[in-house]
Amino acid sequence: MGAIDYSIYLVTGRELLPPGKDYLQHLEESLQGGVTVVQIREKHAETAEFIRIAAKSKAICDKYNVPMLINDRVDVAVAVNAHGVHLGQDDMTVFQARSMLPRDAIIGVSCNNVDHVKRAIKDSADYVGIGAVWATQTKQLTNPVIGPRGVGAMLELLDGTTIKAVAIGGIKSSNLLRTLHGAVSPTNRALDGVAVVSEIAASPEPRQAAEKLSRLFKSFRIRHPPPIASPQGVPEEKYIVGQVAELMKVVREVNPLIHQITNTVVATQSANVTLALGGSPIMATEPREMEDLSRISNALLVNIGTMRADGKKSMSLAGCAANANRIPVVFDPVGVGATAFRKETVKDLLNMFQSSVIKGNAGELAALSDSQEVLARGVDSVGSGFKDPVGFVRALARKERCVVVLTGPVDYISDGVSVVALRNGHEILGKITGSGCVLGSSIATYCGAACAQSTKEDHGVLVHGDMFLGAIAAVLVVTIAAEIAAQRVDVRGPGSFLPAFIDELWTLEPSDVQSLARIELFP
Ligand code: 3NM
Ligand code: MG
Structure with a gap:
């Protein structure tokens, strides 16, 4: 798999599925709508069930050529041959995870502040998940909400590295442009993607939800104000x-x-x-x-x-x-x-x-x-x-x-x-x-x-x-x-x-x- 497109990063949330929707069907529709990375997040499943779900999810992600990562559990990632893992601040270190995973595994880290980002850079993470950018019902937050303005300072640290960045937490199509606009460093480094749970996982129409996010994300551009350009000869x-x-x-x-x-x-x-x-x-x-x-x-x-x-x-x-x-x-x-x-x-x-x-x-x-x-x-x-x-x-x-x-x-x-x-x-x-x-x-x-x-x-x-x-x-x-x-x-x-x-x-x-x-x- 070549360079990863982080733009529409789905973090799964089986407990949010609308009534009557099948999880795998829902995942497939999300991929059809333009999800570009999937992270399997199972906070309550036993190991065997986690592996079973991850393996089935992987078959679907493979069909769409979309990389699949595992939340927290390096053992599960190894068991299903996932593309990588996503680690929280309380999980094992990037170094430890790297030593157990294939050489080209993708490792991402949750970051809530600039110190977390500095650590992730030092550890050569592949990407950082910056959050929570907005308040969210999906996860009990232990750190303060950052807001898009706080993301810019973290992105600035990534300048000159190859580390990618996605934001997470309360991101919806209704606030996506505002989030992307605000989350730009003074050096014009912008987000590489946005991670969402509920906007897609709780949607009765995941394909449309993903399409909408994808369309908005693709349309976004950092507005570099042009220098004042007067016609020839006019001061x-x-x-x-x-x-x-x-x-x-x-x-x-x-x-x-x-x-x-x-x-x-x-x-x-x-x-x-x-x-x-x-x-x-x-x-x-x-x-x-x-x-x-x-x-x-x-x-x-x-x-x-x-x-x-x-x-x-x-x-x-x-x-x-x-x-x-x-x-x-x-x-x-x-x-x-x-x-x-x-x-x-x-x-x-x-x-x-x-x-x-x-x-x-x-x-x-x-x-x-x-x-x-x-x-x-x-x-x-x-x-x-x-x-x-x-x-x-x-x-x-x-x-x-x-x-x-x-x-x-x-x-x-x-x-x-x-x-x-x-x-x-x-x-x-x-x-x-x-x-x-x-x-x-x-x-x-x-x-x-x-x-x-x-x-x-x-x-x-x-x-x-x-x-x-x-x-x-x-x-x-x-x-x-x-x-x-x-x-x-x-x-x-x-x-x-x-x-x-x-x-x-x-x-x-x-x-x-x-x-x-x-x-x-x-x-
Ligand atoms: N991690 P939604 S916020 C899984 O701050 C997760 O690290 C977060 O869900 C973090 O898109 C979050 O429904 C939940 O708000 C995001
Ligand atoms: Mg974790």
């Missing part, structure tokens, strides 16, 4: 601003519906700003309506500003539904550094859903990324607060697999490849409440429009449309409208500024943005 900055001008028109044409879960201080203002830009706001927070709203919305904003513990449920339901429906999620971790509750909540939310854009000031993004460089309160004075804001946003965007917006006197935005610095704005924005929150709503509005108008031809991308451009557009529009409003003779202070600002958002012309934008690109 890149000018090109970007031209694209922004186009997107401003698109928002007014498509009138995107923007679902916003935001704080009670800024909700009215955020809704008004969304309307002024050409979008439609819906400010709903009840958990029971999150999934319905996700189906009709063009983007979701999650802002934790005044959240209480019960708000997390709505946010996670809405975020997961947005990922499943593949609409943009803009995440605003307001004041994340301020309290332990916020910090913990933000970590949890980042693990539950994949954001398309994360927006914050220096203190917030420092807290979110565990950087000690900027304290949560000391963000007003020098520059953006980071010594190297360009490098910081780029690295965070790579790590979080999304666009990052760092706000401050200069705003920095990165898609993980390019970075833009935007120097528009007015200090009076700091004298009204929620100017940052309003920016979050604006980003969601432009990203929603960018997604809605994209052709959606590529099925392997979590969210369509140019989120980088959406974020740039929102920052430019908000800061330029603020500049214009602040200079009006009828604006005497923050009180008269706010309605003037909303009016200027309403009347701002794409050509105003083109003439006033102060943008610098760091390719």
Whole structure:
């Protein structure tokens, strides 16, 4: 057998078989649907029964030329001439297993953390099973759930080795793209496959279940954001601003519906700003309506500003539904550094859903990324607060697999490849409440429009449309409208500024943005 295709890795679960289904028939249908590796997992069978089942399973796997591995039991693997074994952390070592198995046997190891992966590399395992990536009913977990973000750090260790990696735990067709999108290292190492039990084993239609996973897996591609490519002779900055001008028109044409879960201080203002830009706001927070709203919305904003513990449920339901429906999620971790509750909540939310854009000031993004460089309160004075804001946003965007917006006197935005610095704005924005929150709503509005108008031809991308451009557009529009409003003779202070600002958002012309934008690109 040549190189193994780990993409759709079935771990058997006889106890989950739907009533009336024969195990071997079910296995065969799974293989017909595109399962590429099978692991026989029997936690309760006596040795003789395990061998009997493994031998029968092997005959079927052989028919489809699919390798079959045995969970835990090297003796069973030897007895049925399996292709290899899968070992847990409490089973025998790779070295011990290797000494009892044929030379070309495949040996995989369950890994829950980076130390496990380091050990597996040292032991020359053939592949690692990283889990549990999501919560699961199928196995009593003894370790914390990792989440896709945690997988990336483990994959990074595998760079430069030939060791393959699959993720396991709660993987379904409904979260597969989000899982694959999130589980990529900053060096762009992605998963080689996904291991599932219940999605196939408990399905009355295993062939369709496997086909669906297989189709989604094959379609997935890591989206390498292309470097900004302006037409010959057009400076890149000018090109970007031209694209922004186009997107401003698109928002007014498509009138995107923007679902916003935001704080009670800024909700009215955020809704008004969304309307002024050409979008439609819906400010709903009840958990029971999150999934319905996700189906009709063009983007979701999650802002934790005044959240209480019960708000997390709505946010996670809405975020997961947005990922499943593949609409943009803009995440605003307001004041994340301020309290332990916020910090913990933000970590949890980042693990539950994949954001398309994360927006914050220096203190917030420092807290979110565990950087000690900027304290949560000391963000007003020098520059953006980071010594190297360009490098910081780029690295965070790579790590979080999304666009990052760092706000401050200069705003920095990165898609993980390019970075833009935007120097528009007015200090009076700091004298009204929620100017940052309003920016979050604006980003969601432009990203929603960018997604809605994209052709959606590529099925392997979590969210369509140019989120980088959406974020740039929102920052430019908000800061330029603020500049214009602040200079009006009828604006005497923050009180008269706010309605003037909303009016200027309403009347701002794409050509105003083109003439006033102060943008610098760091390719
Ligand atoms: N191992 P399902 S999680 C067998 O974390 C197994 O190592 C895990 O089942 C690990 O796809 C798991 O039904 C169960 O969630 C996966
Ligand atoms: Mg085990």
